[in-house]
Amino acid sequence: MKNKPSTLGEFIIENQNQFRYSEGELSRLLNSIKLAAKVVNHEVNKAGLVDILGSAGETNVQGETQQKLDVYANEVFMRTLKDRHIVCGVASEEEDDFVAINKDDGGNDHKYVVLMDPLDGSSNIDVNVSVGTIFSIFRRISPVGSLATKEDFLQKGRNQVAAGYVVYGTSTMLVYTTGYGVNGFTLNPALGTWYLSHPDMKFPSMGKIYSINEGNYVHFPKGVKKYIKYCQEEKDDRPYTSRYIGSLVSDFHRNMIKGGIYIYPITTASPNGKLRLLYECNPMAFLAEQAGGKASDGYQPILDIEPSELHQRVPFFVGSAEMVTKAESFMKKYS
Numbered sequence: 062m063k064n065k066p067s068t069l070g071e072f073i074i075e076n077q078n079q080f081r082y083s084e085g086e087l088s089r090l091l092n093s094i095k096l097a098a099k100v101v102n103h104e105v106n107k108a109g110l111v112d113i114l115g116s117a118g119e120t121n122v123q124g125e126t127q128q129k130l131d132v133y134a135n136e137v138f139m140r141t142l143k144d145r146h147i148v149c150g151v152a153s154e155e156e157d158d159f160v161a162i163n164k165d166d167g168g169n170d171h172k173y174v175v176l177m178d179p180l181d182g183s184s185n186i187d188v189n190v191s192v193g194t195i196f197s198i199f200r201r202i203s204p205v206g207s208l209a210t211k212e213d214f215l216q217k218g219r220n221q222v223a224a225g226y227v228v229y230g231t232s233t234m235l236v237y238t239t240g241y242g243v244n245g246f247t248l249n250p251a252l253g254t255w256y257l258s259h260p261d262m263k264f265p266s267m268g269k270i271y272s273i274n275e276g277n278y279v280h281f282p283k284g285v286k287k288y289i290k291y292c293q294e295e296k297d298d299r300p301y302t303s304r305y306i307g308s309l310v311s312d313f314h315r316n317m318i319k320g321g322i323y324i325y326p327i328t329t330a331s332p333n334g335k336l337r338l339l340y341e342c343n344p345m346a347f348l349a350e351q352a353g354g355k356a357s358d359g360y361q362p363i364l365d366i367e368p369s370e371l372h373q374r375v376p377f378f379v380g381s382a383e384m385v386t387k388a389e390s391f392m393k394k395y396s
């Protein structure tokens with residue numbers, strides 16, 4: 062009997078022929094992400110030891126203060142993807158615009174674009190709480206040989222060929238999908254090797270955890286307020302448990318393993334929601350659907366939304382399918 066692949070490297074090679082157009086380019090791309098994640102992990106782990114904590118004194122395009130580790134993670138991922146000549150373009154939550162990799166870099170003959178949030182959950186960096194990296198991969202629309210265009214990045218989530226996240230938690234994990242289920246790999250820091258620790262991850266269809274920043278309660282739409290009250294009601298298997306880390310990656314990861322729902326709705330302060338469609342919601346939605354869960358903006362699947370701008374925000378409901386469906390029914394009823 063053939064041995065099952067046990068490391069991420071083996072797994073990528075083993076599954077390479079699932080892709081219709083595969084010439085190994087996507088595999089090389091995934092290998093680069095895996096390498097950059099190790100470099101960032103190393104830096105996150107020693108964040109308390111070196112002078113890397115705190116604000117870098119810059120603000121990003123959305124007016125938010127960037128943390129030094131955000132800047133560092135962005136640089137590592139950008140550099141890895143650019144220098145290795147494996148993509149034709151990259152867009153990052155931390156960059157004002159997408160970067161098309163030009164001919165001199167040899168990038169324009171490549172098929173894929175990457176969109177990413179290099180360090181998500183930045184408010185948790187200073188306090189030793191889990192943060193993450195989120196990535197999303199599309200095939201370009203523009204012809205191979207030309208420069209990547211905005212249209213390559215503004216594709217609906219349904220077109221993703223791969224997506225994943227890294228959670229820098231009590232242990233560091235890389236979880237990803239290429240449209241054939243979701244697999245999770247845990248980093249052995251002593252060896253620098255990712256081992257397949259969570260094969261074929263699935264959201265339980267129903268859970269008992271709801272994750273939402275309840276401090277914003279007064280600013281939530283009525284459907285969300287009513288759904289929260291439903292979660293807290295003493296009836297059947299309720300009340301549910303409230304768990305909110307404030308790092309999407311970590312909240313999602315826990316809910317996928319235990320069963321639960323994460324919600325970041327519109328609020329008075331963020332009338333379109335806070336999370337970004339392209340860097341956060343699309344990749345997490347692809348993972349959710351691949352794991353048997355569901356992702357919605359409260360009314361429609363996230364993956365069906367046609368993006369109109371790079372830094373677009375959307376309300377986000379993601380998790381166990383039955384819980385998301387229930388939350389949607391409240392949105393519909395009280396809209």
Ligand code: AHM
Nearest residue numbers: 180181182183184274307308309310
């Ligand atoms: P970030 O990309 O600036 O870190 O923002 C995204 C994060 C999510 O990880 C998290 O779920 C959410 O913002 C927390 O926001 P809030 O502090 O408003 O609850």
Ligand code: MG
Nearest residue numbers: 178180181182
């Ligand atoms: Mg972020």
